[in-house]
Amino acid sequence: MINLLPEEGKKILRTEERWKLSLILEILVLIFLFCLILILFSIEISTSARVQSQKVLIEIEEKEINTSEIQNLRKKIVSINQNLSKLDSFYQNQINLTGILEKISKTLLPKMYLTNLSYQRETFKVSLSGFSPTRESLFEFKKNLEREEEFKEIYFPPQNWVKPTDIDFSVTLKIKK
DSSP states (O other): OOOOSOHHHHHHHHHHHHHHHHHHHHHHHHHHHHHHHHHHHHHHHHHHHHHHHHHHHHHHHHHHHHHHHHHHHHHHHHHHHHHHHHHHHHHHHOOOHHHHHHHHHHHSOTTOEEEEEEEETTTTEEEEEEEEEEHHHHHHHHHHHHHOTTEEEEEOOGGGGTOSEEEEEEEEEEEOO
């Protein structure tokens, strides 16, 4: 092609062509930047959604862990409470033997003494043996035992009453619960 335009017209056409080309390139760069911004924005939305879902999963797992820890603590508390109630019932069924021994020793008369004492925990039965100088003091000891509220089923064997003096006696009694 032959261009018959003067040199100035050619320059104007070239500058217009360059201007159009630069305008097209700028538009393409702007479109590229706009697409890039859209892509980055979608990536940001996607990652924030994933982060949120992970946070929700973490919260659920923490609740499960806390729930299982609470359940374990509740099981421990129930177990400890059962042990405590067993201990309480054990101590409730126990008899204060020191108090019983004190009451027995208070019922003894001055010249009397005990030589043997045995206690059966299952039946709450106490067996005593000892020495009494006279039958009257042994009888008084029997009365004293019968006056005590903690004792029941007091039994003196008949051979205790045979000798009038220097009596080796034995007695069995039960302790009230």
